[in-house]
Amino acid sequence: MFNFENQHVIVTGGTRGIGAGITESFLKAGATVIATYSGNDSAAQNFKEKLAHFGHKLAIKKFNVSKTSEVEAFFKDYQNEFPTLEVLINNAGIRRDQIIATMTEDEWDNVIDTNLKGSYNMTRFAVLEMMKNRYGRIVNMSSIGGKLGLPGQANYAASKAGQIALSLSVAKEVAKRNITINNVCPGFIETELLADLPDEQVKEYKSQVPMKRFGKVEEVAHAVLFFAAKESAYITGAQLDIAGGLNA
Ligand code: NAP
Numbered sequence: 143m144f145n146f147e148n149q150h151v152i153v154t155g156g157t158r159g160i161g162a163g164i165t166e167s168f169l170k171a172g173a174t175v176i177a178t179y180s181g182n183d184s185a186a187q188n189f190k191e192k193l194a195h196f197g198h199k200l201a202i203k204k205f206n207v208s209k210t211s212e213v214e215a216f217f218k219d220y221q222n223e224f225p226t227l228e229v230l231i232n233n234a235g236i237r238r239d240q241i242i243a244t245m246t247e248d249e250w251d252n253v254i255d256t257n258l259k260g261s262y263n264m265t266r267f268a269v270l271e272m273m274k275n276r277y278g279r280i281v282n283m284s285s286i287g288g289k290l291g292l293p294g295q296a297n298y299a300a301s302k303a304g305q306i307a308l309s310l311s312v313a314k315e316v317a318k319r320n321i322t323i324n325n326v327c328p329g330f331i332e333t334e335l336l337a338d339l340p341d342e343q344v345k346e347y348k349s350q351v352p353m354k355r356f357g358k359v360e361e362v363a364h365a366v367l368f369f370a371a372k373e374s375a376y377i378t379g380a381q382l383d384i385a386g387g388l389n390a
Contacts, residue, residue, distance in 0.1 A: 155234030163359030207260030329385025352387030
């Protein structure tokens, strides 16, 4: 359905969960994918082995998206290794849930730094690459939580709303260069990010979703490839909920 032949795609957090699904979908659509991660070496190694049949079309890189110097170093190497950059997916993200009264400064900073500053770091350097060819597609993995807010997620919701606000500004800055930036806003998706939720809470959340189930990684990947497609040229600064009917 999608064709990304001859395109280079960076997927942050692309070795596990939703990111792994996105990486696989782009590979199947013909792209060369640079999937990044920050710490879980064994998951990255397993992922690489599982997709070994894609050969040199899949590269795995390790760095922390919240550290500007590491992102800068990644892009320096990128320029030596890959000719162009067509697509960036800002997917790396974490949750550190806590009610506001007991949320520590670290819990606040870690979530904002990974989810929001990480998107700033990656977008900043990616835009410089994309401007060279006057073409680019950026997709942020925001969340329905950034629009709805959930108890215990002030840090997470702020970071996810921040990604949307970031893209509204950047969309206007880069529109003339044929670079688009959009957001997908998943609801509850079956990944390890939700593995720590108690059974009772899972039941409660599922009951709130009109479709009465959590979403699948492939269902999010489909929307990401849609925004990243050449044909989606006139869509920028937009948000798409993938949340089984749960909406703001
Ligand atoms: P996940 O399974 O926990 O995977 C997170 C990925 O991000 C991992 O590859 C991880 O690397 C990487 N990562 C984390 N911190 C990083 C950092 N500082 N620098 C670079 N990479 C980092 O999460 P997921 O459920 O797939 O979520 C992916 C995205 O979707 C997140 O932005 C999340 O907020 C968003 N989202 C998820 C849901 C959901 O229900 N699952 C709903 C809405 C939005 P390691 O493997 O090295 O740890």
